Amino acid sequence: MDCQEVADLVNKKKGSKTETFWPLCHDHERSALLNFKESLVINQAASSYPSAYPKVASWKLDEKNKDCCSWDGVKCNEDTGHVVELDLASSCLYGSINSTSSLFQLVHLQRLSLFDNNFNFSEILNLSRLTHLNLSRSYFSELLELSNSGVLDLSFSDFENFCLGLQKPGLVNLAENLTNLKALNLINVDISSTVPHTLANLSSLRHLSLSGCGLQDLRLSYTRFSGKIPDSMENLQSLSYLDISDCSFIGKIPSSLGNLTKLENLYLSDLSHNQLTGPIPYWLMNLKKVSFLSLRFNQLSGRIPVEISDLTQLQDLQLSSNQLEGSVPSSIFELRNLEALDLSFNNLSGTVDLNMFLLSFKRLEALVLSSNKMSLLTRTTSSTNMQKFKIIGLRSCNLSEFPSFLHNQDQLMSLDLSSNKIAGKIPEWLFSAGTNSLEYLNLSYNLLMDFEHNLRVLPWNSLGSLDLRFNKLQGPFPIPSTSIFSYLIQTIS
Template identity: 40%
Template sequence: MHPLCHADERSALLQFKESFIINNSTCRFFDDDYLPPVASWTLENSSCCSWDGVDCDKKSGHVIGLELINSCLYGSINSSSSLFQLVHLQLLDLSYNNFHFSQIPSSIGNLAKLKVAFGTGESTLLLASKFLRIFLGMLSFDPSSKRLLELKMPHFESLVQNLTNLEVLFLSLVNIPYPVPSLLANMSSLSFLVLTSCGLLGELPTNIFQLPNAEILYLARNPGLTGNLPDFNRTSHLKYLSVIGTGMSGEIPASIGNLGSLELLFLEFNNFSGLVPPSIGNLSKLTVMALSGNSFRGNLPSFANLNHLAYLDLGSNGFAGPIPFNLMNLTRLTSLKLESNKFQGPIPSSISRLKNLLNLDLSFNNLSGTMELDSLHVLKNLTTLSLSFNKLSLLGKINSSGSFPNLTSLSLASCNLSEFPQYLQNLEKLIYLDLSFNNIHGFVPQWFLETSKETLLILDLSHNFLTGFDQSSLVLPWSRLLTLKIDSNRIQGLLPVPPFSTVSYIISNNSLTGEIPPLICNQTLLQVLDLSKNNLSGQIPECLGNMSNSL
């Protein structure tokens, strides 16, 4: 049974509804018969506590929660909005509406009982109890997305100053081109802080990392935000920490080992440097560690105790030394990315223990030795594999039909291959294939033309010793191919015609002769065509001049 509704709050809710146009074109995920929550808000139904999206305190009857997700609201919110008369509100969710580039009003600070505060650039202030679900959904948002909201100074400071009981503050994609207020570091109740892609500037107050109840700190994609990581206390409750794509610098402090509750650590694309402290190996609950795109150096510390680690990305740094054998004991790993470092020596054969691996990228290192691909084909779950640009010599005559059954991306550039690996004929799901900078001679065999014929989008065979294609058809067979690179080979004869889906075709620096075939006129999607450094003759087809809008 619903509690009684207070008349003044019912009136405030109706005024709030009437201040907007209810427009289905602003809704998402609706059918033709979709009714937004506010459709039940009518004078005839006087009990506002029974209205959709309204939650009342069972004893007092005061409105304490509004969940108006995707309510087709179109209009603006200003400081005089009747929304701010609902002074007992603890939860407010106005996500997935269109508030027409509103600024978040300073009057939001009057709602002193709010405990959870979210805001997204797609709506306005978003306050929701189910924050974890929404938060995880925001992780994939494009950082270049247009920010539809702006929070100006001193409103940010006044919001922080007045909402002293705030536990969750979510302002992702809200434009806040100012320094983070130091007052934020005094909000001892704050457990969840997300300021992703907000355009923040200046130095981040160090104490924010030391908030006594903080569990989730996401400050990612604010390139103007600077600062250093502080000394962490053993009393910290931090579970998730992300500063991806900021301007933070300095070293990882040894005290990071005190974060015994940490599960996700994202420090990618910053200016961090120095050695990774051995104490990071104490974070036994860690499932994700992403340190790529920094200037870390030296040998890796032991990760032997990180038994829950599922995702490890150390790419684009200056790590050196051999790949540690203890990494091969992290059997829960699904992604291991060590590309663009200075690792040397052989790939440990014990890598075959990592049977849950989906992604393995060891490219652009100094790894060496002869490697049997048999040692990897037991990794049945692999979807991406990159060994390019090392000093490896790969041997692979795997004929098993079960080899790499799920592989969608394979990069074996500069791996001293002398022929097309036979296991390629068993792959049916490839989207990306790079065999460039090898020593493959002769014709492209007929069986290779059947490889992933229905799925391949990008094929790079450049910088080999290929002389042509062993095929009778006039057009190459990959029906969805977008990019084809065959430059810097020894291809002779007439120009091979790429699939009609092709967007980029580069076949320069070969020994092609004869005229450009008229079939090239069917390449209506072509944007890049490079036929330079060949021995072609005759007239250039007029149709190429008609492709000026795309080519």
């Protein structure tokens, strides 16, 4: 500091008695930061975010920049001058960090973010003093000493290319050592273990995108957890959001989940991994606050419980792709708040009046009943006062005509009437169904003969997929719009 700078400081003190001055950073910490910078290279490809830039470019040893507390991404304690926070998120850093890295000489460091860089599958060692750590999208391979961390973010948003594993020390040891952890993000990280009971010991945890206790939001999807869902999950009494879909859980859904009475969103669905079996359990009816319930893609059997009507707050009910059988219980029509209902790909049987679905649910926007063993009666009339649907799925419902309620459905995005017995011409009024919104239309496997009025150009401006195969259609066929990417037709010989 030269004489003029000293004079300026003296004048400032005289002019304001309340003004405070931060001490300069310590020499050994400045050297540690510079050595850490020199151990890495700046590579734009190491960060994926558009806003990324090399923060360490400002780290220089000259008269104007020798105070490392003023360097980009560095924050020091106002009283001691020690480096306590290092934010190098999206800094275009590439290289390896080993046990001798000068990074570990910053013994007062409490917060560290290395988000969105490429550290070439390095190991993170000896960071036991940290209270906040963000290593997401940063290509680390192992974590060893993290005993005091309060916030730990290890997520990697691109599941197909994730790089972080926790085989050593494993999730059990991680849970035992991180007793002060307040937030843990492991979305899309390969855990490769069953859910350990020790997660319930994380008494300080408040946000967890994997598992834990005292949580309001618990998301375990895509974590590859296996085995049975543990009964100890009932201890998470504050949960309002639970997602354990897309894992490898097996067996019956434990009744202990029925004690999570604050649940508002429950995802027990799967996309081919979960193998939940048995009937829909009655204890689910204890979840009076649940508004979203997904049990899709499992092996649930038996009937839909009559007590389903007890879930009066339900807005979205997803039961598709199971082995449910019997008739649709009349009690389901008491769920007046439903906005989406999907019962497709089950073995539901009987004859159901479509009017019951259309008139009972005033808020319904998505109705999917496809591929069951039931028949729909379509004694409906068009009405301008009827709710506007976005998704209709009535595949294989023994329909013999186009349902007339579609007359005024101008907000449709997806319509599937395939595998029915609809005969005759495709009516002109259907062309106004979702003229600007319809993206998917499937009329295949019917008995359709032609388009009414010899339609020359398809009217749907946003249509991406149209399937007209396996009908009795003969050309010429209408010209698709430029938005279409799948136009499937088949002529008869």
